[in-house]
Structures are given as structure tokens and as C-alpha cells.
Amino acid sequence: MSLFNAYMSLSGATDADVRRDERLAHHTTYRIGGPAGLFVTVHSYAALLKVVSVLAEERVEWVILGKGSNVLAADAGYDGCVIVLDDEFSRIKVGEGGLLTAGAGALLSRVVNEALKAELCGLESCVGIPGTVGGAVSMDAGTRREWIGQRVRDVVTLRPGEGLHRYEASEIEWGYRCTSIPTSEIVLEATFQLERGQKQAIAEDMEARLRRRRSSQPMGRP
Template sequence: MSVFNAYIALLGKINGEVKRDVPLSRLTSLRIGGVAALYVAPRDYAALSRTIEVLGTQKLPWVILGRGSSILASDEGYRGCVIVLTGEFDELSVDGSTGIVTAGAATRLGKTCSAALTVGLSGMEFLAGIPGSVGGALSMNVGTERCWLNSIVHDVVSFKPGGGLVRRRAVEIDWGRRWCSLPADEIILEVSFSLQSAKAETIAQEMETHLAERRILPLGAQSCGALFVEPRAASVHELVRRCGLRGSREGGAQLHPSQANYVVNRGGACAADVLALMNRVHSEVLAYSSVDLRSEVKLLGFEV
């Protein structure tokens, strides 16, 4: 495994940015994490394909990182390569006549919702206010208690290392609560959504309703979003409140007082602080309410 060899093989030889020792704290919304040994931001498919080929040759592990939400990066960093899709993977097209909105995996979910609103296409309103990229949103099948992303997906294009491009219709994918069956080793490149025509005013009103419901944290707050998947028994906030843990703190990490399913970096928090807080919540909720909370946060750089 050679980070240096991979770096030399890619630097200046692909359409994209290549760097070494990039702080993960700059790439995650929690602003926590050590350095990634290698960072590559391919701008097109050829650059991505070549990057994966080189990493495979050098036997370097890699991970796709979107907007850095729902990610907790290790204080020790990541010894592999962090890949951030840019360029053509951040493009968006809207066909008002067919109701199809196609977004690159790196496109912000909010940008996609706004594009649909602009041409009077309805169906994405429930996604308003959810942070992150389209690719990340799809992999986690984000949504509300009543509606999930898979309900509007038309098809998905992914890249299978060693196998090329794969297109799947939504019905060919299994969907679950914060989960989809796309293989973990495939990279989501593009998602098409099937929407319906509606009055822009009606769409805007519904979007504003969802935005208001999600205005939990102040602007600029350093948070990774929800810590745990909401169980059916009761909200995480209510379960935490019953345990008397609302507003609890570990080092620089604190459960937000008004929404206990969110952790905020109050300054100087490290990954160990967040993990300690999550473990504390999980164990006490389990003991008090017999609810086994499931993490919604993805860990990066931790030993398995």
C-alpha cells in the first residue's frame, strides 16, 4: 500500500484535484477529524475511473465523501483516499415536459429541490431543508416518517469498479428505512427523479412548511445532523428527555437542548467526545425505555 505512489500516478494526470494530508475537519459538517492520507476530486468519469484503478493497484482503501453531513471522522484520520466528486457530477438538468429531473451525485439536494420548484414540478417538497448531496441522500434513502426519497426515484446510474457504468430503475433496487440495496462498492454518479406538474405557489408553500420543521439548529452550527434513526416507539428527543440527558455534554460535544437527536460541536470537540455522547445516549435509552437506537451517523477512519 503506497499513498505516495498513488499520489504521483494521479497528480497532474487526471482532470481533478489531488492532494495529500487533507484535514477531514474541513470536509465534514461537524468540523472534526484528523487528516486523510490522500484526497482526490475528479471532475469527470475518466478521472474517477483512473483514480479507482490507481487506488486498486496500490491497494489503498477509498471512500466517497459528499457534503460531509452524517459523517463522524476519526481523530486519527483516514489512511486511505477520500474522493469528492465535482465537475460533471455536480450538474443538473430539468425536463418540464416529462417531469424528469436529473442530478449528479455531488449536486446539493437543496439545489435540486429549487430547480424543480422553478419549473413547477412537484414531488420533492418533503426534502426541503435536508442537507447534503443527492448521492448521499439516495444511499441513505432520506425523507420523513410519511415519505421517502425512493418514492420519486426514476433511475440511478452508478459506477462499478472493474465493471463500468450500471443503470438501475428504482424498482430494481430494494429500499428500507435509511437504507437501499445498492452495492457498497459501487459509486452513485447520477439520479433521475420523476415529478408531477403543479402550481409553483403550492410547491413553495409546502417546501416552506418542511423548512420550518427542520430549522432546529442556528445557522452556522457545526453538526452532523441526526445521530440516530427515529424509532417507531417515540422520538429520539422524547426518549432522551425521559432519561434526563437533554443538553448533555462530553468535552466540546453537546446534545442540542431543543432537539436531543442532534449533537453540536461547541468548540474543540473531538470524535471521541461525540462517540462517548452517542454511547451514553444509546445505553441509557436502552436501559430506561428498552429501545435499541440505531446510528444514522457513518464512521470514517475508525478501526472496525
């Protein structure tokens, strides 16, 4: 394994920001975590392919990180590469028939707000949950009675060395804070099937849920 060789190969990568010894405490909501051997922010699909390819060649372990919520990073750090999806992976598109597609790097809060603007209901249970779409889908975020997997129509992942793969929601096992999506794959985007609703009613439901969260959880604190 050669972190140095990987760093040298990726430093000139198009659409990617590469750093060494980046403290993970700066990227986790618990504000803990030592340095990552490499910390790469990719801005496009092409850049992600290059990064994953170089890491495989140099036999460097990697992990995808969203906004670092519900993540415990060791004080000793991570002797591998942390990959963050940005820009091209943060797009949100509202389609016809109540469909909403969001990239894995999109903030879940943005997705919830876009659904509200489009007068689409179904994601109210996600209001106030920190993190990205990729993380929320990977861990089936939500409450004990409602979870994001209930609204997923399909998920697109990258299988390193193979290419893109699309999962229908029915092909995924959804559990409490877990799914059957292999950790060796990278979630790229998800499409949600939502329903038409009244904007005022959706907003009031979200506000009520936020009040309950604030009363039981220290929102905005490590």
C-alpha cells in the first residue's frame, strides 16, 4: 500500500481536491477523529472513477463520508482514503408523477425543502435529520415508524471495477439503520416516489416534527 503514490497520482486529478492528514474531527458532527491519510473531495463522476482506480492500483483502503453524522472516527485517524462526493453528486431534480431524484452528496435537508417547494409529501419524517442522501439511504434513516426506504423507488450505485448498477427498491432489504446495499459499492443517487399534497399542510407537519426533535435531541450540538 502506498498512500504517497496515490497522493502524487491524484494531486493532478481533474475535478478532485486532494489533501493529506486532514483531521476527521472537522468533518464529523461529533467533532472527533484524527487525521485521514488522504482526504479527497470529488466533484464529478469521472473524477470518482479515477480516484477509485488509483486507490485500487495502490491498494489503499477507502471509505465514503457524507456529512459525518452518526460517525465515530478514531483519534488515531484512518490510514486510508476518505472520499467525499460533491457538486455533480449534489444535484436534485423534481420530475413528473411525484418523482424526485437526488445525488448522494445532496444534503437531506435540501431534498426535504425541494419536496416542500414542489408540494410533494412523503419525506416529512426526514426533516431535521443531518447528513446527505447517500448516508440516509445507506442506513435507512428515519424514525422507528417511518424510514426513507419506504419512499425510495430505485438507487444507483457504482461497483468499483464493474460500473454502474441500479437497484429497484424491492431488491434492497431495508432494516432499522441498515440496508443490504454492499459497503463495497458507492451510492450515487436515489429516486423517491412522493405524492402530491398541500404545501401548507406539509409545512405544518414538518414544523411539528421539528419541535418534537428539538425537545428530545440536542440539535446543532456535537
